[in-house]
Amino acid sequence: MIGVIVATHGKLAQELVRTAEGVIGPLPQTRALDVPFGSDIHDVLRAAVAQIDSGTGVVLLTDLLGGSTTNVCLSLLAERNVEVVTGVNLPMMLKLNALREGSGGAIELARALAAVGQRSIVDASDLMREKKA
Amino acid sequence: MTAPLLVRVDNRLVHGQVLEAWVPALKISSLWIADDEAASDALTRMAMELALPPRVGLSIFSLAQAAERLRSAEGAPEKTLLLLREVQSAVALVAAGVPIARLNLGNVHFRAGRKQAAPTLYLDASELEALEALARGGTEIEWRAVPADTAIPLAALRARHDQL
Numbered sequence: 001m002i003g004v005i006v007a008t009h010g011k012l013a014q015e016l017v018r019t020a021e022g023v024i025g026p027l028p029q030t031r032a033l034d035v036p037f038g039s040d041i042h043d044v045l046r047a048a049v050a051q052i053d054s055g056t057g058v059v060l061l062t063d064l065l066g067g068s069t070t071n072v073c074l075s076l077l078a079e080r081n082v083e084v085v086t087g088v089n090l091p092m093m094l095k096l097n098a099l100r101e102g103s104g105g106a107i108e109l110a111r112a113l114a115a116v117g118q119r120s121i122v123d124a125s126d127l128m129r130e131k132k133a
Numbered sequence: 134m135t136a137p138l139l140v141r142v143d144n145r146l147v148h149g150q151v152l153e154a155w156v157p158a159l160k161i162s163s164l165w166i167a168d169d170e171a172a173s174d175a176l177t178r179m180a181m182e183l184a185l186p187p188r189v190g191l192s193i194f195s196l197a198q199a200a201e202r203l204r205s206a207e208g209a210p211e212k213t214l215l216l217l218r219e220v221q222s223a224v225a226l227v228a229a230g231v232p233i234a235r236l237n238l239g240n241v242h243f244r245a246g247r248k249q250a251a252p253t254l255y256l257d258a259s260e261l262e263a264l265e266a267l268a269r270g271g272t273e274i275e276w277r278a279v280p281a282d283t284a285i286p287l288a289a290l291r292a293r294h295d296q297l
Contacts, residue, residue: 009149037253037278040144040242066184068148074180 002106003052004096006088007033007045007073008063013088020093027096029054035069042072049080057081057106059113061088083110091120135208136234137165137215142223143239146171146216147181147191150239150279155214156189158280163210164191167199167226168218196222200229220260227267236267238276238290250294251276251285261291 004027006013013032021027031052035041049058058081062070065086073084083106085092095116099109138159143151146166155161164185171177172195185191190210194202203209203226217223223236240253247255254276256264268274268287275284285293 037240040244064149066147066149066152066181068145070184071145071148071177071180074183075176078176 001029002056002100002109003058004030005033005048006061007069009035016093024094045072059106059110060084062086085110085114087117089117092117137209137213139235139237140215140233141237141239142217142220144242145240154279161212161214163213165213165215166193167196169195196225200226200231203231224263233272236272236274239278248294248297250290253278
């Protein structure tokens, strides 16, 4: 199975995994990596990837494009089979298991997760108004 | 010659605090990195270019190249924020003939020998002494991770560091 690491600032990663597991049950081969402000996570991240990769690659879900966590994740592209997707949100987390049951690789999973995340953000009140009209 | 508006020491170089807080607060239109490691790493350059706001340019130089550009008549573009990875890089720039009026200390991570001087700032004894030498030479030095932080001046950083 493709591994997943959620890596974010603060305690967001831990809470995203915990909340998603509360909704759909255990997320196998998934790890939350909280990055305290003011710490260097390069070695921690490299070790986490090595630990969770069962040979089919790892998708790294990060919070902010341009953020330090994302930058460190991107620096692993040259040395490991990883894909990096930014803007992680709960709808993406809830699709992790279902999308990993398919036979695709890490690249396919990353693209599917990005699409899920993007589709999940809407102005819901606008949609209600359109429905009414 | 135009000097950078602000020089910042940040182990993370371009990241969220820089892009989301400093760039809008100072209306920065040009980000410069002076760092030998970043200058020789294409992946770092590409990663940092991914997230640039519109109309903000990014140039990555080695320390020597940056010093040469800053000493030249051309200088840096208007509204440049110059990012350095380490305190020693600021010392090297000044030694190379580039005066630094204001030095912001942002993120310097813990490593063996360093003690905490501010929430996101760990310094060893030689780094503190180097900063004090820069201050004697006329550089104004403060810690602030983001513009909204209350600045901690160098003397207070020394006091906090020595308390631990």
